[in-house]
Amino acid sequence: MNLRTIAAALCGAALALACTPAVAAPAPGGPLAWESRDSGSGARFRGLAAVSRSTAWVAGTNGTVLLTRNAGRTWRNVSPPGAAALEFRDVEAFDARRAVVLAIGEGEASRVFRTDDGGTTWTETFRNTDPKAFYDCLAFFDTRHGIALGDPVDGRFRILSTGDGGRSWRVLPAAGMPAALPGEAAFAASGQCVVTAGGRSGGRDAWIATGGAASSRVLHSADRGRTWRATGTPVPAGDPARGVFGLAFRDRAHGLAVGGDYRAGRPSERAAAASADGGASWTAAGSPPGAYRSGVAWLPRSRTTALAVGPTGSDVTTDGGRTWRGFGTGSYDTVDCAPDGGCWAAGEKGRLARLTARPAGG
Template identity: 70%
Template sequence: MTPMGKTRRTMSVGLTGAALALATPLPAQAGETPTAAAGWQLTTTSTDARFRGLAAVDRATAWAAGSKGTVLRTTDAGRTWRDVSPPGAEALEFRDVEAFDARRAVVLAIGEGEASRVLRTEDGGATWTESFRNTDPRAFYDCMTFFDRRHGLAMSDPVEGKFRVLATRDGGRSWRVLPDRGMPAAQPGEAGFAASGQCLVSSGPADVWLATGGGAAARVLHSADRGLTWRAVESTIPAGEPARGVFALAFRDRGHGLAVGGDYRADQPSPRAAAVTGDAGRSWRPAAAPPPAYRSGVAWLPRGRSAALAVGPTGTDLTTDGGHTWRTVDDGSYDTVDCTRDGACWASGERGRIARWGRR
């Protein structure tokens, strides 16, 4: 691990912004019409942790995981947040959380060697169990995803020239390293970005995609067999620098996906910061009108088949045509975004910011 690579994967973008509620054609919340004046509504978290991990369960329930070992949970649509952080975890950097319901969740801590860990709770965060601790100093885990309540994967930056993948068959209670025979070789300098918990995403019972940057090309790797074999395809998002590449993916089904990213450095432009696929990632097309700046998180909206949100430290962008064109609808700073099947969207980021989409 070079010092530059370490900085890139544990970056902290320091920009701030005020949430701006706008009238947009986003899906309605309960009792709203699609044309109601709506926007991100900040909730009170009483912490200054940065939340790059977010798991939206339903309209009422969401989990957030972040810096200083902080984990929060709400079961009342964000009116109150309960601190359910694992005891003694203050030195850990949580960058991903996958929640099955209001009681069961799995969090991923990132870092070199033993800093990379997985913890699990079955009682709403009252108690936690460490189910994986990385003992290989060459590994650095970035993201995880679950296909269902039992089967999931976590990915590490390359070890001996290939991305390393962990697998669980019991809901995160135990993990094993998958063989790398079906993993293509990594490019020099290539790695994942632990920016939003969305560099590894899944759709359906077996399909999973892995986003990369830092190498000569920003690639998306796809597996159709839960991580045993992979195919790598170049995206259209620029790379070539340690701070550039694909930061987040979202698939509404096994065929249709979005990629966002750019250059996370605030003083650098991010042209062509979004791409779209309609063939499970076998090919990618650049957005005709991409977001104007680096974006670290993306999520399909719960109603319809063509709307999605992308977020980053300088704003939120909306697409209503499946990712081909984007327009800025909010200037608040967020790192990640997640939406639920029953119509709720959440976003989280720096300085304890967690917001829910709703009426002004």
């Protein structure tokens, strides 16, 4: 069932994805649902790139990269050779053949690989040699320009930049990055600690999500990572386990932030916020998800509808992030939607799923 049908189920009318704020999201067990796909793997997948309804890439533990081209009915193991000791936390894909994956960790554990043939062969295009650096996630503005985010080194977040699709990388000067707060870091939980606007459309805007310090912040760049401005958010921090974990921007102005406290059983008040001015200010959700959420994604072509996922379940908003309602209890770490409306989720123990809808009363 495509997202136009799903939108109709959400809105109660046969309209494309522009639900009105007055329409409530479905209650748990309502029309939205994740349809599981057997990955054949036990890896934990925190990296996810939705190319289309039929094609998606995932990246995770034990150096695992999987690719499907048939809507998840089968997954092909396309992991880079010799990568079993690496921890992949992000993947960005341009199509079914071209993808870039990021391995995280201190020193040389942080690496970037690129494939141009659907994972048949891989080239290592970056290996971190600074023992103080730790890279968390990456994002692309278009098929050539992208950045990767690293935790603070000498008091400032570190940015890698590529202008050739991830075939080569350079560290950008730190002068344009504001000083990090004491204890501030990014979370490599869903591949969404750095994002760009509205997919890979050739823009220049990027945002960074942080936590761990006295307050959580979102940093915005309008020049592909050369200079940044920081803004506080209402998502609680004040602890190494709390802050903003995931961001999504549907355009240069409208963004969503999700997070909380990732420790099991800990409360996560005000776990979501929204911005209508490019991240210059943030407003807490009036009815946020009831627990920590690590991933968030706008439904394509929607001005108001988005999904959030975490270890305890999923939520949907149909009013641009002001209110959220749960629709499932499955454990997922990340979510991504393709331009053609295919939405995917991934998580622990090889969990993979594609968004579908149940018939009313079904």
